[in-house]
Amino acid sequence: MTTHRQPRLAARREALYAWAFVAPSLIGFLIFFAVPSVRGLLMSFTNWDLLRPAKFVGVANYVRLFGDADFRHALKVTGYYVLMNIPIQTTLALGIAVMMDKFSKSTIIRGILVLPWLLPNIVVALIWLWLLDPTMGFLNQIIMGLGFQRQPFLGSIDQAMPTIAAINIWRHAGYTAILIYAGLQTIPKEVYEAAAIDGANEQQMFFGITIPLLRPVLVFVLVTTIIGSFQIFDTIAITTKGGPVDATRVVYWYIYEYAFVRFKMGYATTISVALFVILITITFIQMRYFNANSSDLD
Amino acid sequence: MRSRINALALALSIAASMLLVACGGAAAPAAEPTKAPDAAAATEAPMATEAPAATAAASTDAVTIRYGLWDGNQQPAYEACAAAFTKANPSITVKVEQAGWGDYWNGVQTGMVSDTAPDVFTNHLAKYPEFASKEQLVDLKPFIDRDGVDTKQYLAGLGDLWGRDGKVYGLPKDWDTIAVVYNQDMLDKAGVTVDELNNADWNAKDGGSFGQIIKKLTLDANGKNALDKAFDKTKVVQYGFIPGGGGGAYGQTQWSHWAVSNGFKFNDGLYATKYYYDDPKLAETIQWYANLNLVDGVAPALADIKSLGANALFTGGKGALTTDGSWMIGSYTKDTKFKVGFARLPKGPEGRKSMFNGLADSIWVGSKHQEQAWQWLKFASSPACENIVGSYGVVFPAIQSGVDAALAAYKAKGLDVSAFTAQATEANGTFLFPVTDHASEIGPIMDALMDSIMLGEKTAAAGLKEGNDQVNALFK
Known part of the structure; x- marks a missing residue:
């Protein structure tokens, strides 16, 4: 309401600066997100093999998607991964963050924790691929040295997905912990002191104070990690390529397979649009459910 | 409102200048047509005379x-x-x-x-x-x-x-063409001669004499071979045979020679529009092939093969026999610590058959x-x-x-590769690589199905029927 009273010139200049600051990401958004998204959406109504002109097929690709058992399987496999990845990773990260907050504020430890996250995904996947190799992997050498049967890990239908989830938990838990740790710093110490005076124990303080006050940070962490988790691709591309059989053929790998192995761009973009709708829905529900925009500190 | 327009103008001008910078970078070298420092740049020059009748030096x-x-x-x-x-x-x-x-x-x-x-x-x-x-x-x-x-x-x-x-x-x-690759040391130790190998026969029921040789060459930790009743298939230290994996749609080096020598044919020839993956003759062949690991324990599991590749397992001394293509001769013989030889494919019910690609x-x-x-x-x-x-x-x-x-050249390297050439020149010794449309879609379908059979998730008969339906649906 006060902006009315300000001199027009100042307001104009302010707006100008604002646009100048926003411009780089706005341009990036338009070129790298908005335009490709619209093109992708249009593409999903065609059959296109990249080399010959696209053929308009109406909603045929969407009709096909609803009857596609492989797509449903890909969704199931992806969901299985998310359900393994997110709870373990978040719990682990929360634990690490609380421990750090309690026992050590060392920057070195924080540095070590984010180290796996700083490594390129491809490198992480390759290292683990070798460590977990069924025949000559380091881990299997240890397992055999202890007198157990060696494990196929990424080579078996049952173990492949949990193994990939474990690799990515290893990579992301430290980084997630740092985010939560930062959130812990925003909780005023007086609240804990007051609780202590009232005779609350550690457990009560954790569930009564820490968790509720961390909510905005936790929601941010959950929203971003769940979206990231649904987009699992690079680890799979390096280690299992969707296999064995279809045990790790997640939605992103399925899209890749249609786009760049089978060269069916139309159907590949149709799956992408479906995934987009699913992610938007999940995020919307999360934001509503967790009331992300308000904090209990207010 | 005007401020918004101004802001838009600013944003656009920034965008435009960025584009100009980007274009400038790319356009700069092309703007100096006289220089042409390397051959690649010269290729951009228009061809003055492209006389269709001219041969060289056009x-x-x-x-x-x-x-x-x-x-x-x-x-x-x-x-x-x-x-x-x-x-x-x-x-x-x-x-x-x-x-x-x-x-x-x-x-x-x-x-x-x-x-x-x-x-x-x-x-x-x-x-x-x-x-x-x-x-x-x-x-x-x-x-x-x-x-x-x-x-x-x-x-x-x-x-x-x-x-x-x-x-x-x-x-x-x-x-x-395809031939059998063998580890000479392992043959010698088991008392199997190259002659025996070259004259072996094969069938999908029990593997024939080739199946016996595979068993004889498989050893467990106690030194017992797979013909021995006391053989422990959970503690194999030397496999008789190393399969090349599931083989996907064509099984070129993996199972095509077994299947075709058992009477299977992929399709009706060049640009056929129907595959016969549901042929029982293929199913029994593939089941025999998968059972080498699943039932008999004379071959490594698919996970092991996928991690290193059959070639690495073989040259690493994990097994005595495998089948592979002639282009791989060098990979088997170069720097390998033991003597490697190439033997003829075993004689199946329909004779010796190799894919000719x-x-x-x-x-x-x-x-x-x-x-x-x-x-x-x-x-x-x-x-x-x-x-x-x-x-x-x-x-x-x-x-x-x-x-x-x-x-x-092979002879100069001390290699006898006649197993490959003899197969190629023998009457009816080869069949051609299946050439049809939709290969890039047939590939992923059959890859997954063959792997599921190799892992014991599906029987060969059920998996191949499923694959056949999916593949033939592509041609409709």
């Missing part, structure tokens, strides 16, 4: 032809060819570009879209029909007729594989120098180049004189 401008191949072992051979070619045609330089199988095909296909595919590239029978149907390959027939190239000079049948509806999409450069060079329609590309392709599939390639002893060229050169 233009005196220096041109660089990019030539793609995936087999790193063959790169030195083709670089030698390229040098010989440039010597005879000083205005044309050939740049040989190599990338591994997977990256190679991705690169070719995306290169066609982005206008950066090589001028001439090594083509495969599973791939070319789709490129041809997408109009990406130059029809070589007019060039062949014009220059009078003798297409009869190639070994039986190889040339015919590369044509469709009177058009020709490639000239053959090499061929390959051949590669050819094709010209991409997007090539800006099709005449020069043709000159190179013609040279690469002529005796002059194929003899050079043969002399490297890495592959069997498609012309007999090249094959002779290759045999001499």
Whole structure:
């Protein structure tokens, strides 16, 4: 309401600066997100093999998607991964963050924790691929040295997905912990002191104070990690390529397979649009459910 | 409102300036047409005289032809060819570009879209029909007729594989067959002779005498072989046989020889529109093949094979026998710590059968120098180049004189590769690689199904029926 009273010139200049600051990401958004998204959406109504002109097929690709058992399987496999990845990773990260907050504020430890996250995904996947190799992997050498049967890990239908989830938990838990740790710093110490005076124990303080006050940070962490988790691709591309059989053929790998192995761009973009709708829905529900925009500190 | 317009103008001007900077960077070198420091830049110059009737030396401008191949072992051979070619045609330089199988095909296909595919590239029978149907390959027939190239000079049948509806999409450069690879030390220790191996028979019920040899060559930690009642298949230290994996749609080095020698046929020939994957003869073959690991324990599990590859397991001394293609001879014999030999495929119910596959060079329609590309392709599939390639002893060229050169080169290395050549020349000893449409879709379908059979998730009969339905649905 006060902006009315300000001199027009100042307001104009302010707006100008604002646009100048926003411009780089706005341009990036338009070129790298908005335009490709619209093109992708249009593409999903065609059959296109990249080399010959696209053929308009109406909603045929969407009709096909609803009857596609492989797509449903890909969704199931992806969901299985998310359900393994997110709870373990978040719990682990929360634990690490609380421990750090309690026992050590060392920057070195924080540095070590984010180290796996700083490594390129491809490198992480390759290292683990070798460590977990069924025949000559380091881990299997240890397992055999202890007198157990060696494990196929990424080579078996049952173990492949949990193994990939474990690799990515290893990579992301430290980084997630740092985010939560930062959130812990925003909780005023007086609240804990007051609780202590009232005779609350550690457990009560954790569930009564820490968790509720961390909510905005936790929601941010959950929203971003769940979206990231649904987009699992690079680890799979390096280690299992969707296999064995279809045990790790997640939605992103399925899209890749249609786009760049089978060269069916139309159907590949149709799956992408479906995934987009699913992610938007999940995020919307999360934001509503967790009331992300308000904090209990207010 | 006006402020918003101004802001928009600012944003646009920033965007425009960014675009200008981007364009400037790319445009700068092109703005100096007089310099042309390297051959690549010179290729941009328009061709003044592209007389259709002219043969070599159609233009005196220096041109660089990019030539793609995936087999790193063959790169030195083709670089030698390229040098010989440039010597005879000083205005044309050939740049040989190599990338591994997977990256190679991705690169070719995306290169066609982005206008950066090589001028001439090594083509495969599973791939070319789709490129041809997408109009990406130059029809070589007019060039062949014009220059009078003798297409009869190639070994039986190889040339015919590369044509469709009177058009020709490639000239053959090499061929390959399959044979049994053996570890001489392990044979000696088990008391199996090479003669026994060469005369073995096979059937899908119990593996025949070849199956017995596999068992004899499989040892557990207690030194018992798989013929022994006390054999412990959970503690195998030496496998009798190392399968090459599930083999996907064609099982070229994995199961095609077993299946066809059992009476199976893939389809009704060139450009067939129906596959017969549901043939019970294939099902019993594949079940035998999968059971080597699943039931008998005489072969490693699929996970082990996938992690290292059959070749590495074999050269690492994990097993006594495997089957593989003639292009792999070098990979088995180079730097291997034990003596490796090649034996004939066992005699199945229908005799010995090997897939006969051949590669050819094709010209991409997007090539800006099709005449020069043709000159190179013609040279690469002529005796002059194929003899050079043969002399490297890495592959069997498609012309007999090249094959002779290759045999001499292998002999000089102390290798007996007659198991491959005898198979190729034997009456009815070979069947051709299945060439049909939809190969890039058949691949993923059959890969997954074959793996699920190998892992024991599905029986061969059920899995192959499922695969057959999915594959044949592609042709409807």
